[in-house]
Amino acid sequence: MYSILDIAEYFLGIEKMTHKKLQKLCYYAYAWYFAIKGERLCYDACFQAWVHGPVSRKLWDRFKGSGLAELSPSRRVTLDKAAAEIIECVWEKYGAYDGNRLEALTHREAPWRNARYGLEPDQHCSMVIEDSDMMSYYLPICARALKKRKNKKAS
8 A cells, every 4th residue: 555645746746737637646546546456545545625626635634835846756666466457447538638628527526516516616625535535436437448458458
């Protein structure tokens, strides 16, 4: 099991990006891993349903002063094969999007919406997005993406 900061560093090793984009990619990595494996990718991660989408408080505390600047990796992270494959699949699906596009996507998805049920769009929220909501929503999405990836490798 990894720290959420390990997952962030892995993504930053692929490409420099803004804090917002990094938050959303880490969220998707966590959610997809949980959906596929039925266990947590990170021992220290939970994602809250903030106004601008899912946010890990630990990542927020680490990168909150960065504003719109692109973040760079501070260290190299090696992941096991299963974690790396899921994260690379997340990157293939979402890596081309900026933080604002990823925010818009998460706003349409059930896990974030369920955690914010009954709240106004701009109302503060620290409700945790439930792992069970992530699993039920993302399992079919990530299973298709992983299958597509394996078929590409086989051909």
